[in-house]
Amino acid sequence: SRTFNQYDTIITLDNGVKIGGENFLVMAGPCSVESEEQIMEIAKSVKKSGANVLRGGAFKPRTSPYSFQGMGTDGLKLLEIAKKETGLAIVSEIMEASQLEYFENVDILQVGARNMQNFELLKELGKVDKPVLLKRGLSATYQELLMSAEYILAGGNKKVILCERGIRTFETGTRNTLDITAIPYLKMKSHLPVIADPSHAAGLSQYVEPLSMASTVSGANGLIIEVHNDPKNALSDGAQSITPIQFDLLMKKIVKLRKVI
Ligand code: PEP
Numbered sequence: 510s511r512t513f514n515q516y517d518t519i520i521t522l523d524n525g526v527k528i529g530g531e532n533f534l535v536m537a538g539p540c541s542v543e544s545e546e547q548i549m550e551i552a553k554s555v556k557k558s559g560a561n562v563l564r565g566g567a568f569k570p571r572t573s574p575y576s577f578q579g580m581g582t583d584g585l586k587l588l589e590i591a592k593k594e595t596g597l598a599i600v601s602e603i604m605e606a607s608q609l610e611y612f613e614n615v616d617i618l619q620v621g622a623r624n625m626q627n628f629e630l631l632k633e634l635g636k637v638d639k640p641v642l643l644k645r646g647l648s649a650t651y652q653e654l655l656m657s658a659e660y661i662l663a664g665g666n667k668k669v670i671l672c673e674r675g676i677r678t679f680e681t682g683t684r685n686t687l688d689i690t691a692i693p694y695l696k697m698k699s700h701l702p703v704i705a706d707p708s709h710a711a712g713l714s715q716y717v718e719p720l721s722m723a724s725t726v727s728g729a730n731g732l733i734i735e736v737h738n739d740p741k742n743a744l745s746d747g748a749q750s751i752t753p754i755q756f757d758l759l760m761k762k763i764v765k766l767r768k769v770i
């Protein structure tokens with residue numbers, strides 16, 4: 510908390526990119542890695558638009574066991590190829606500690622909303638020397654999110670990034686409700702970087718831009734955005750994925766916006 514450390518935590522990735530404080534980090538890429546062509550095309554385009562980190566799920570926590578479960582270790586290998594080719598850092602979701610050996614070359618370990626209170630996983634990630642992107646649980650309070658972060662910090666890993674990704678509410682017009690208050694609240698209580706995930710919050714691509722702008726103005730230290738080169742045929746989360754062209758326009762707006770705030 511701020512009482513323990515009044516200064517913002519700043520995390521530096523292996524490629525020199527920083528998150529926290531005045532730094533603004535944009536992570537972008539598909540929900541799932543689907544093929545070499547897909548990830549390479551998206552990686553090159555988001556890099557050109559100014560993203561610093563490539564996202565891509567390889568182990569996917571799907572609601573239905575019959576939905577695409579991700580490419581697993583093959584997906585991570587494709588992310589590594591994209592990292593080598595573009596120089597982008599990579600972030601991918603880890604679902605259990607036994608998968609850690611596969612994540613050696615992954616720069617940021619993502620803990621998904623569904624695993625925010627997987628305490629045994631959090632304890633193991635506390636022993637790792639890698640940044641952890643901790644997503645807020647589907648119905649988790651701020652305190653529960655902060656206590657989950659504490660599990661990682663208590664183990665000795667101080668590189669935790671908090672992520673507001675929308676919560677369950679009574680509203681059915683969108684997949685989740687972006688809790689914009691979470692951004693200033695978490696930043697006041699905690700010294701950790703806070704980013705927003707407008708894609709999972711909205712569930713619909715047309716809301717990604719306005720929610721990204723709102724998160725930026727609210728003080729987020731960065732964004733994680735789902736970008737797909739063929740959203741209609743995406744194997745997961747196509748409805749909320751924006752195209753590389755839409756992402757490029759969004760990045761231009763964010764740059765302009767950051768100049769006036
Ligand atoms: C994802 O990032 O694709 C994902 C599954 O996110 P969340 O855990 O926030 O639902």
Ligand code: MN
Pocket residue numbers: 540541709735745746
């Ligand atoms: Mn997704």
